[in-house]
Amino acid sequence: xxxxTDKWPLPAFNPGDAKALHAVGVIALTFVxxxxxxxxxxxxxxxHGGISQDLLHHYFYSLNEQQRIIVVRKFYRxxxxxxxxxxxxxxxxxxxxxxxxxxxxxxxxxxxxxxxSGRPDTxxxxxxxxxxxxxxxxxxxxxxxxRDVAEQMRxxxxxxxxxxxxxxxxxxxxxxxxxxxxxxxxxxxxxALLTIPEPLNVTETPNSFRA
Numbered sequence: 760x761x762x763x764t765d766k767w768p769l770p771a772f773n774p775g776d777a778k779a780l781h782a783v784g785v786i787a788l789t790f791v792x793x794x795x796x797x798x799x800x801x802x803x804x805x806x807h808g809g810i811s812q813d814l815l816h817h818y819f820y821s822l823n824e825q826q827r828i829i830v831v832r833k834f835y836r837x838x839x840x841x842x843x844x845x846x847x848x849x850x851x852x853x854x855x856x857x858x859x860x861x862x863x864x865x866x867x868x869x870x871x872x873x874x875x876s877g878r879p880d881t882x883x884x885x886x887x888x889x890x891x892x893x894x895x896x897x898x899x900x901x902x903x904x905x906r907d908v909a910e911q912m913r914x915x916x917x918x919x920x921x922x923x924x925x926x927x928x929x930x931x932x933x934x935x936x937x938x939x940x941x942x943x944x945x946x947x948x949x950x951a952l953l954t955i956p957e958p959l960n961v962t963e964t965p966n967s968f969r970a
Contacts, residue, residue: 774870775870775882776882776902778902779882779900779902779905782902782905782906782908782909783865783866783905785906785909786861786862786865786866786905786908786909786912787862787866789909789912789913789916790858790859790862790912792916793855793858793912793913793915793916793919794824794855794859796915796916796919796920796923797828797831797851797852797855797919798819798827798831799919799923800831800835800848800851800919800922800923801819801827801830801831801834802815802816802819803923803926803927804834804838804839804926804927805926805927805930806834806838806839824859828852828855828856831848831852832848832849832852835848835849836849839926841947841948843947843948843950844922844925844926844948844950846950846952847918847921847922847948847950847952848922850918850950850952850953850955851915851918851919851922851953853955854914854915854918854953854955855915855919857955857956857958858911858912858915860958860959861908861912861956861958861959862912864884864886864896864898864959864961865884865898865905865908865959867886867887868884868885868886868898869884869885869886870882870883870884870885871883871884871885871897871965878899880901880902881899881900881901882899882900882901882902882905883897883898883899883965884897884898884899884900885897885898885965886898886961888963894963895963896961896962896963897961897962897963897964897965898959898960898961898962908959911956914953915953918950918951918953921943921950922948922950924940924943924944925943925944925948925950928940928941928943928944929944929946929948931944
């Protein structure tokens with residue numbers, strides 16, 4: 760239980776508002792969970808039943824992050840027979856593209872001092888515009904906006920899990936499926952497609968987001 764005496768990392772340094780930092784941490788952890796769920800769409804699909812897990816993992820994890828998503832997308836387009844599952848998988852992968860971009864913009868940034876014209880309720884970031892370029896981009900979030908990013912990513916986690924559960928259990932006798940999972944194994948599947956958010960806004964100058 761907090762006793763109010765733990766002020767770390769103060770006074771050595773001040774990385775910003777604690778609630779905003781907490782939201783950033785939740786974003787980081789939720790994205791990793793979402794990434795694992797997307798990978799499992801490929802790795803746990805019954806169509807791979809004749810391939811050893813060692814061989815499947817060796818192939819898949821030898822790819823970089825972008826290549827893995829390409830493989831998952833191509834696999835569902837080419838090998839999945841249910842068009843509703845294909846549509847749901849494509850939707851989740853598009854949503855993951857948004858989440859990957861949002862995560863990179865936030866997690867590859869550093870805190871930017873708001874200055875005298877900054878809003879007190881806003882968390883400011885600065886990040887390099889490109890890996891091999893000196894220019895910078897700037898981002899600004901109110902606390903709820905950061906929390907919304909985490910909650911949207913969580914929706915992606917759930918959507919990926921629903922597809923994964925469906926394809927793994929859809930051919931089984933419902934009486935042999937755990938009661939809590941039966942709803943996801945029904946035919947036709949009842950997937951609710953996610954709305955793809957707009958990319959997180961970045962600006963080329965800090966003044967443009969301080970109004």
